[in-house]
Amino acid sequence: MAFEWIMIPYSMLTLFIVINYGLLLTALMQKIGARVGRRHGIPIWQNYLDLIKNFGLRTSITHGTMFYLGPVFRLTGGIGLLLFVPTIYGSEMFSNLSFAGDLILALYFVFFGTLGMALGAAESGHPHSAIGISRGLSQVTSAELPFALAVFAVALQYQTLSVTEIVAAQQGGIENWTLFTNPFAVAAAMLSFLGSMMRPPFDVVLAPQEIPIGPPTEYHSSYLALMQTNRVIFPIAKIVVYMNLFFGGAASWPVFFLKVFLIYLFSVFVGVVFPRFRVEQSVRWFLVWAVPLGVIAIVMV
């Protein structure tokens, strides 16, 4: 990849589109969850209002430097994941800053946000944050394992570490998708996807009724606005990675919107009907069900 200055405004444009899509999509998913409970749920533009309100709070309390950097790390993880992976395949404008080897970078950024959150929330000193972080790190670690195995399997299958080339190998019809050429890897990755989306049954980290909100307990006003922005960017960035690796990528924005919506809907489907796992139950679940699928995927490649 040769670096050209025009890439920066194009990346900002991608970021802008993804942020708006994320704000609307997250509200839409909450509305779908509410409809399952026979309610109307929040208005579709509610996330915008929450962001403006949080930004407009006049005071804020800080607990130190790491507390301030926690949301910054988290947002960096989200934006980094988005910008280093091609969003629209084949489009020069929206390929962002992807390069050969960006698959490993994507794996790294997926975990980066949680670490930053852990450091920041630990400095806030709230005991509920500490409980939430210990739960969160153990759950995310065990959920990352099948994803890593699936990624290695796919990289071995296509003999490349560049996401663009993996997407290129899947073009030409739906039967070329990794979903059909390497189903075990996709199965392991989708099970891991449920874990890292932090929805039921794996939402014990942010359990609002158990520990007040977990790691973000002490975060408010501008800090919370940063974290809420990340909360809309990061799932979409992760889904873009999934879409490029397993579901054939997107060649245009409408296909992108549709595929992201459907993959997100998969976790909402599972989430609205299941109660919560405890942390050790979820860790055991990943090790028993998802990791063997990943191992089989690597062995069979």
Added chain:
Amino acid sequence: MQSLYDNLKSLFALDGFEGQRPDLAFVNVSREQLRPLLLHLRDQEGFTHLVLLTAVDWIEDEQFQLTYLLHDRVNARDVGVRLMLPRENASMDSVHDLWPTAATYQRELREMFGIDFPGSPRVDEDFILEGWTDLPPYRRDFDTLEYAQDTYKDRPGRETRDPALHMKEKLYPDGGDNG
């Protein structure tokens, strides 16, 4: 209840026995007789459940009356053991070793009436009222209305709509026969 009365009469010096219903009776004893009576009722007569321990403030006689209400689950009958304590520096032996739940009742009585139970676990701790610096509130010489008016500020303009007063003023505006 007659059989119970006969059993108890022969063993303890009872100051009084009222059979209120076929399954409810009250026994009055003195302070020294309380513990052996409770032990006997619990172990021999089958009254294994302490329902409650409460107090009544007889301010005219300057006494507190404690009532231990026991329940026999097998035969579905209750007996209340009553005793009188002098109101000044009231204190009583604790029965928390017979029933552990008595410790909580004794804490409540200590805070609300001022009856001390030396030896009961955590009896000195505040039970419900935090930062209470006045008389124990359940005593009848504690005027709760006066305390409320002294401590908490009113919002002016409160009026009462008591129906009896309203009808009285309407029907007998000049005071009337009963006024």
Added chain:
Amino acid sequence: MKDEFEKRLENQPDERPKRQALRDIPIREELSPRTVRTPDGQEIKIDPLQDYFCQAGPTVQTPAYTKIIEDLFNWARAESLWILGFGTGCGAIEMRPLMTPRFDAYRYGIQWRPTPRQANLLVISGYLSVKTLKRAIRAYEQMQNPKYVVGLGSCTINGGMYWDSYNTIKCLDEYMPVDLYITGCMPRPEALLQGFDDLKKLIRAGKGEGANKYAENFEWYKANQKRVIKDWDMPDYNW
């Protein structure tokens, strides 16, 4: 025509003689000033209430620079009311139906947050005993400016049916700035929704400045609070 609150402010702080205290309440051992031995052998003097808490009082925060931005912020604050999930009294049972499909307060932008740091509306639901008042003050002071307080039920207005009780306060205005009262004993969920709608109109008109009122009359509020809370073991302002 001055409103009743300003008339009361003109009067002196509550000069009624305090009742004689029959015992004094010692401060808890872990909060009292004392000398401790550090793990590396030094003897140091600590005073937890002074050392571990910020001693500054609240300051008045000015609204945003231009009117149009402040209007935008007020609109966003009104449409995104985050209630602190602290059911202080019997009115909490009237707030729960608002989360259910029948009344569904979420479509009005109202959410419940478990932590005072993220909430901007505190609903005092019903009678407020002195014990709960201490916790409610602590929660209120941890919320960020601008913040709003709604009093539910007649006990917050004039004591309600506990007007002669030794343990409940009678006028919520004395202890924290209240933006709106909702009458009832308890008001039904529909009444609560109507009340929240009125609160939104208030906020959008720019009148939801309870936090600044608290900062301006801080000594008066604090004197009232300390008069009824006799075991004050918190810092003066709980940041």
